[in-house]
Amino acid sequence: MGPAALSEPNRLHGSKTRREKWIQRFFLAAGGFSVLAMLLIVVFLFKEGIWLFATVSIPDFLFGQAWYPTYEPADFGIAPLIVGSLVVTAVSSLIAVPLGVAVALYLAEVATHRVREWMKPAVELLASLPSVVLGFVGMVVLAPLMQEWLDIPSGLNILNASLMLAIMAIPTITSISEDALHAVPRELKEASLALGATRWETLTRVLLPGALSGIGTAVILGMSRAMGETMVVLMVAGGAAQIPSSIFDSVRPLPATIAAEMGETPFGSEHYYALFAIGMVLFLITLGFNLVAAHISRRYQQKGASTL
Amino acid sequence: MKFKLVAMSLMVAGLAGLPAWAAGDSVSITGSTTVLPVAQKAAEVFMKKNPQVNVTVAGTGSGDGIKAIIDRTCDIGNSSRQMKDKEQALAKEKGVDVKEFTVALDCIVPVVNPVNPVKDLSMAQLKEIYTGKIKNWKEVGGEDKPVVVVSRDSSSGTFEVWNEMVLKKERVRPDAQLQASNGAVAQAVAGNKYAIGYVGIGYLNPKVKALTVGGVMASPETARNKTYPVARGLYMYTCGEPQGQTKAYLDFVLSPEGQKLAQGEGFVPVK
DSSP states (O other): OOHHHHHHHHHHHHHHHHHHHHHHHHHHHHHHHHHHHHHHHHHHHHHHHGGGGGTSOHHHHHHOSOEETTSSSOEEOOHHHHHHHHHHHHHHHHHHHHHHHHHHHIIIIISOHHHHHHHHHHHHHHHTSOHHHHHHHIIIIIHHHHHHHHTOSOSSSHHHHHHHHHHHHHHHHHHHHHHHHHHSOHHHHHHHHHTTOOHHHHIIIIIHHHTHHHHHHHHHHHHHHHHHOOHHHHHHSBOOOSOOSSTTSOBOOHHHHHHHHHTTSOTTSHHHHHHHHHHHHHHHHHHHHHHHHHHHHHHTOOOTTTTO | OHHHHHHHHHHHHHHHHHHHHHTTTEEEEEEOTTTHHHHHHHHHHHHHHOTTOEEEEEEOOHHHHHHHHHTTOSSEEEESSOOOHHHHHHHHHTTOOEEEEEEEEEEEEEEEOTTOOOOEEOHHHHHHHHHTSOOBGGGGTSOSOBOEEEEEOTTSHHHHHHHHHTSTTOOOOTTOEEESSHHHHHHHHHTOTTEEEEEEGGGOOTTSEEOEETTBOOOHHHHHTTOSSSEEEEEEEEESSOOHHHHHHHHHHHSHHHHHHHHHTTOBOOO
16 A cells, blocks of 8 residues: 555556547547548549640530530530439439338338338348449330330430439438438327327328428438439430430430540540549539538427427 | 750660660550450460560550550550551651551441341441431331430440441431440340440340341451451551560460450451
């Protein structure tokens, strides 16, 4: 006993804080690394893409109607590609959002425990389907059927691509929406039912508004997934660089253009820079989506039961 | 000024001296991206057989391959077209005796769905279909149905041949469906009754029907005797008679085994 015994717990305490400090540093490094990787990718993208604008003006690039990158003289107008991307994203959202939210409502509130037990993993399994498999299904199975049934010139079109993208987006939308529904305070639901509201009324007027911010985030993230998806649109959207006039027209979304042309483009050519510039545009669009999602989840956040 | 000139001529002399120094146990190849898979595949097998030799293959473009041979900065320059007169004059001016080797043939075949009754199209008809002047199959003796044009992405070598020989560099109609590979074109045509596409001869399969062009069916023979119109040679150029490992590599490419490798990449062997 004496001074030595007294310092013992202090030393222990000291080594614990030191260890915690190291753990903290490790996590800071891990977080910092992903931010750094993100920054480097953005810098690289812009560093390569910006050179295009030495020869092609920004309005000609964004609003030009013709994409003929390898001709003499070349045209680098990406308006048809942007429209193609937006159209498949919009149509796939029209399909995926109602379905995805409905599945989430069903799983969270209606399904019995046994049904939920197998249906939830089944929906999540959809998310693990490789996109190339979906693309293959769309190309080999759906496209000929669609052409036969609807008697249209080609089954590789906006509708086909949107259906495949919707299948990819549904699991994202469903699982985030379901989490949001579960996060609605239980007493709200109980109070609503106790006041004599039917289950339908409780679902649509209490739970759904309560989970709105989460569902909004889910929808935007699902859309951003559809926007950036490459393989499916490369395989089933048809790849025609035109502004479509119906949902049975072929389009050529932005990611498909990069994927199809990058492999054989001479390094350092105008075409090469143009593909990077397309990457910039794509990045800015998905960044926009994510900012909107962040804004929605902050703005409409449900804070307890009081704000409903 | 004088100093600059001396320095430059020294540099040129240095560059010119490079292949002679490198000729020992390494072969450097550059040029056409269309020839690249053939050169690459041959290089892999060649190096396995001759582990002491290092063959490097770069894909930059036909013009670049020829330029590299004229400038003597590589041992073999690949090209998917023959040297132009201008390039030959430049080579003569620089005192380079360029030797040409045809290592394979690239033969592109128009394909339609097997249910399509059309069997033959002329070069002019193909051009009008791809530029959008002909939009209905009945204009070329088929059913009264729209033509769905399937093309390759415009940076591919296959498209380059089609663009040069069939389209004569006119623009493909903008609603043409662009596919990223020969296989994808065949797949798209196999799945669509109204579609027309084109693939390298190595990618024909029973699910698509090959059309004759101006009455000539594409085949290794018709490509070699030049009766089939949509075919071109793939060339390797050397600076003077090839020697040492460069000669060994070229001999391998032209050997039955090397030609089989070219065939495996979808091209037509020369012999």
